[in-house]
Amino acid sequence: MAFSIFGIFAVLLEFIRPFLPVFVAVIIIELVLLAVAMRKSGLSSTLGALKSTMPIGVIGFIAGLLFAPWLTGASHGNLAGILDWLSLVGASAGLGVVAMLLVWPPLALLRRPTA
């Protein structure tokens, strides 16, 4: 059973639909914070703040590795083979990236402008 790109997007839209207002609100807030940060401190300082979020990303990645199976109602004992372990690593990496992106705009705003 083949899935088109639009089909995949359609499924993702249905998945986030219950949380869409929160999702959109968070994105808007983050973008506004990012814009304010760039206006205040400039692009290079704002981008520099992204580097500072890496520890958060690592924490998110480790948290994913430890807790993702439990969050899905499973346990690490249910993981079988390369597919499951790669999926866990990939999902945890994704969680780390999301954590970094969420923390980035407020961190950029609080950061002092570089000279």
Next chain:
Amino acid sequence: MKRRNDSQAERVDSIVDPGRRRLLKAAGLGLGSMSLAGAGIIASTPARALATNARIVIVGAGAAGLATANRLSSALDGASITLIDRRERHLYQPGLTLIATGLWKAGTVIDSNQRYVPRNVDWIHASVSEFDPDVNQVVTDTGQRVDYDYLVVTTGLHLDFDAIEGMNPELIGREGIGCVYDNPENASRTWEMVDRYTTQGGVGLFTRGPGGIKCAGAPLKVTMLTEDLAQRRGTRDRLQMIYNSPSAGLFSQPDMDQFLKEEFPRRDIDINWHHRLIGIEPEQHRATFDTPDGPVRLDYDFIHVVPPMRAPDALGNSPLAWQEGGFADDGNWMEVDRHSMQHPRYPNVFGAGDCVGTPIGKTAASVKAQVPVAVENLVSVIAGAEPMARYDGYTSCPLITSRGQAILVEFDYNLDMVPSFPFISPYREHWVPWIMKDKFLKAAYNAMLRGRV
């Protein structure tokens, strides 16, 4: 200070911070692309809708009916599309096994048909009590006669509890009786019985109705998840679990059949072959099975009842049903060409979903594969062309073997495995198919209702 004009401001900005402009431009392009994709999904229209004033009636607003309504609404320009179903509530039936085994709450599967009925579709809130394809008409239970040029039958099926002597749906949730079909109330009451059984122990009888049933994996999933729950609770040694198959097999797909025939004994689940449930004595906690050696009565502390299933009477008693042969005997299912989904005797009639008599495929996954074929072929017929789309029998069952693991089983009319994702083995239990079943399949189902997948 003198204010710069806009063009001066732009030049200054690009000089002062060229990276900022490139970043913003890229972000804008990205957002624009996402918006277009999102808008395309939210308001999808085909490249060219067929202009027609055809009158199309769709009977049944379940998964197949709503998906058909949405696809036809997009594919046709000017058609009169009428949907007939009394039910306001829409149930995500693939979630019922998860409710019955304590993994989901009942509310998770409850939705509203109104959310999915397209605006340009007329919805008659009634049931069809008579099909009269010789005059291209259906009659509702309120006496309304609805004429059509084309008919799509998506009624779903009827649970025949009356075929089990002493059984009725009111007994579900009492006297150790459970049944995962086919609403969340039954599933919730079944969970109460499973919960009690896996705590107190005793003899558990697990059954499967003969012939065609919807989600043939559900009786097996209930069995395995009940066993898994007992293991996790540390009460497994208190349970004697017996699966009663009405035939000599557990699953139509041979590889899965073999897997289950090895898995059940490994998990100390006994199997009775050729045991068809024909009667139940609730107060005595006793069930009667028809076997080749005559009736056998078994006592139980818990019994999972799976009734025989058939087409709704209005359809089964109509000329649209198979008039002879296995599908007639099995459940008076609707007659359709197994590949085109078109009725062979009434070419302006199509069918999809649980009501059709095809060798396999009473699952949501089958609906997902059948409806695009039925719609495409209907549109071809309306346009005066030959219906060329074909359904290959695709069906799927995320066979949950324990909490946290499932096998993503997908096969076709040839009973060959046809995995959608080549990296997910259809022969092995994995965590990923469990996540798909528990988290993502409902989203895919909803996208299907909207005609988008």
